[in-house]
Amino acid sequence: MAKNNLLRLENLCVSYGGIRAVKGINLTVPEGEIVTLIGANGAGKSTILRTIAGLVKPESGKIYFKDNDITCKAPNLIVEQGITLVPEGRRVFPDLTVLENLKIGGYLRKDNLDADIEWVYTLFPRLKERSWQMAGTLSGGEQQMLAVGRALMSKPKLIMMDEPSLGLAPIIVQDIMNIIKTVNKEGVTILLVEQNANLALKIAHYGYVCETGHISTEGSGAALLEDEAVKAAYLGKARKK
Amino acid sequence: MTITTLFQHILTGISLGGAYALIAIGYTMVYGILRLINFAHGDIFMMAGYFMIFSMATLPWQIAIPLVCILTVALGVAVERAAYKPLRSAPRMSIMISAIGASYLIQNLATYLFTALPKAYPEIPFLKKILHIGSISSSLVTFITPVLTILLVLALMFLIHHTKVGMAMRAVSKDFETAQLMGIKLNNTISYTFVIGSLLAAIGSILYFTDRMSVTPFSGTLPGLKCFIAAVLGGIGNIPGAMVGGFIIGICETFLVAFGYSTFSDAFTFILLIIILLFRPTGLFGEKMTDKV
Ligand SMILES: Nc1ncnc2c1ncn2[C@@H]1O[C@H](COP(=O)(O)OP(=O)(O)OP(=O)(O)O)[C@@H](O)[C@H]1O
Numbered sequence: 377m378a379k380n381n382l383l384r385l386e387n388l389c390v391s392y393g394g395i396r397a398v399k400g401i402n403l404t405v406p407e408g409e410i411v412t413l414i415g416a417n418g419a420g421k422s423t424i425l426r427t428i429a430g431l432v433k434p435e436s437g438k439i440y441f442k443d444n445d446i447t448c449k450a451p452n453l454i455v456e457q458g459i460t461l462v463p464e465g466r467r468v469f470p471d472l473t474v475l476e477n478l479k480i481g482g483y484l485r486k487d488n489l490d491a492d493i494e495w496v497y498t499l500f501p502r503l504k505e506r507s508w509q510m511a512g513t514l515s516g517g518e519q520q521m522l523a524v525g526r527a528l529m530s531k532p533k534l535i536m537m538d539e540p541s542l543g544l545a546p547i548i549v550q551d552i553m554n555i556i557k558t559v560n561k562e563g564v565t566i567l568l569v570e571q572n573a574n575l576a577l578k579i580a581h582y583g584y585v586c587e588t589g590h591i592s593t594e595g596s597g598a599a600l601l602e603d604e605a606v607k608a609a610y611l612g613k614a615r616k617k
Numbered sequence: 618m619t620i621t622t623l624f625q626h627i628l629t630g631i632s633l634g635g636a637y638a639l640i641a642i643g644y645t646m647v648y649g650i651l652r653l654i655n656f657a658h659g660d661i662f663m664m665a666g667y668f669m670i671f672s673m674a675t676l677p678w679q680i681a682i683p684l685v686c687i688l689t690v691a692l693g694v695a696v697e698r699a700a701y702k703p704l705r706s707a708p709r710m711s712i713m714i715s716a717i718g719a720s721y722l723i724q725n726l727a728t729y730l731f732t733a734l735p736k737a738y739p740e741i742p743f744l745k746k747i748l749h750i751g752s753i754s755s756s757l758v759t760f761i762t763p764v765l766t767i768l769l770v771l772a773l774m775f776l777i778h779h780t781k782v783g784m785a786m787r788a789v790s791k792d793f794e795t796a797q798l799m800g801i802k803l804n805n806t807i808s809y810t811f812v813i814g815s816l817l818a819a820i821g822s823i824l825y826f827t828d829r830m831s832v833t834p835f836s837g838t839l840p841g842l843k844c845f846i847a848a849v850l851g852g853i854g855n856i857p858g859a860m861v862g863g864f865i866i867g868i869c870e871t872f873l874v875a876f877g878y879s880t881f882s883d884a885f886t887f888i889l890l891i892i893i894l895l896f897r898p899t900g901l902f903g904e905k906m907t908d909k910v
């Protein structure tokens with residue numbers, strides 16, 4: 377099966393007021409796969425995702441989606457293309473209800489949302505029970521589920537997730553990872569940014585390691601899990617047993 | 618004071634308050650979405666007065682009223698596009714200063730174009746019709762204003778809570794970035810807020826000036842400040858709160874005038890502001906100040 381590259385970054389550079397946060401990144405996300413981007417705090421992972429989403433303008437470099445140049449496009453045009461970002465820290469709308477948060481996820485769609493709302497509710501039954509609750513009153517785990525559900529409502533081809541496991545109990549993290557796999561099996565391509573390298577590499581087809589704005593290592597998820605340098609830097613001692 | 622004069626004053630107060638409420642909503646909505654006090658809002662209200670004077674000079678009121686609404690909305694959106702939009706990512710203080718500049722610009726432009734002499738506000742015949750209910754008698758506009766205000770607020774609440782545009786406004790008011798990630802166009806949504814605020818200011822100006830007979834380039838300053846205080850009183854950012862604040866200020870002002878303290882009626886509003894800021898800075902219905910991230 378020939379892999380089509382859904383997303384391709386070419387020599388992407390991003391600066392904040394003269395300080396370079398991303399220094400020439402090349403990265404490809406093949407259609408239908410889960411690709412993960414791991415790295416320490418401040419490595420530039422969020423910046424990369426935010427640049428793809430159109431929130432930050434790159435200094436130089438190109439972003440291609442299905443071979444169309446989408447560099448510097450406004451965020452609403454990026455969503456229209458079929459790319460969506462689950463932002464770091466979930467960022468659900470606290471004084472909108474759960475249902476409204478899902479509806480706003482499908483803001484650009486003109487068709488009926490009911491079937492997809494039901495689909496999200498079957499993925500996350502806990503959201504269905506809380507349909508009329510204000511999103512701000514949900515627990516952290518429920519908010520993360522809502523943030524993922526909200527992103528699914530735009531019927532994306534590519535979902536980018538920024539640290540979905542942040543601050544969640546291991547059981548919930550496992551739930552979220554399972555959902556990511558389920559969603560991927562339904563044909564949605566995933567670009568996953570994670571601090572929890574172990575979990576991310578286990579479910580990913582391919583991984584990139586980002587260090588202070590560069591890609592230092594890349595390889596299949598399984599290969600990176602065995603890579604000595606990656607083990608030492610990101611997987612901690614727990615892997616030694 | 619007889620019971621009849623009491624009711625008469627309450628009615629006048631509610632009516633004045635209704636006009637204040639419509640203007641106060643413009644302040645509160647813009648603050649809700651941009652965290653900006655739109656100092657030019659009172660002047661946009663004043664310009665609506667001039668638009669009416671010139672429209673009624675040649676056109677019947679049935680055409681003049683919608684025309685005034687359109688012109689006022691255009692002015693409100695133009696101020697947003699020219700004075701606020703370019704400063705979207707600037708510190709809030711810069712936008713505030715730009716707002717003060719816009720306010721002075723409109724006032725001075727009006728002085729230059731129309732002179733500082735009061736211009737007579739046209740009479741809209743049917744609004745001036747005297748109505749008797751029991752022993753109370755007043756012009757129709759006094760009866761219409763509070764009813765119209767409440768209907769408009771209800772319509773606005775429906776728009777905000779049950780339509781897609783309203784949902785986008787609520788999302789933008791909480792989180793610019795995430796709203797954009799949903800595909801919402803920030804600038805359009807902000808413009809809609811100015812459209813609504815200016816439209817209500819146009820309607821408010823017709824109701825307000827019909828009772829006041831004349832317009833000057835400074836007619837917007839004091840009502841503008843009072844309506845801003847009404848918005849703070851109700852809890853800035855809160856639409857029903859702004860309405861209640863408008864009614865409270867209108868009624869208090871009318872009673873102060875009725876009891877012969879008319880010299881203090883303006884000072885009273887500012888004392889009220891100080892009291893609110895000292896004891897309940899979030900206003901009557903305001904939530905905890907959730908500053909934007
Ligand atoms: N808005 C901003 N203004 C200035 N500098 C910024 C801004 N956002 C990020 N940076 C800087 O860019 C660098 C990369 O930040 P980024 O948020 O992309 O890192 P990250 O890899 O996502 O880190 P983490 O894992 O902690 O989320 C950091 O040095 C950060 O301080």
Ligand SMILES: [Mg+2]
Pocket residue numbers: 421422423464538
């Ligand atoms: Mg980050």
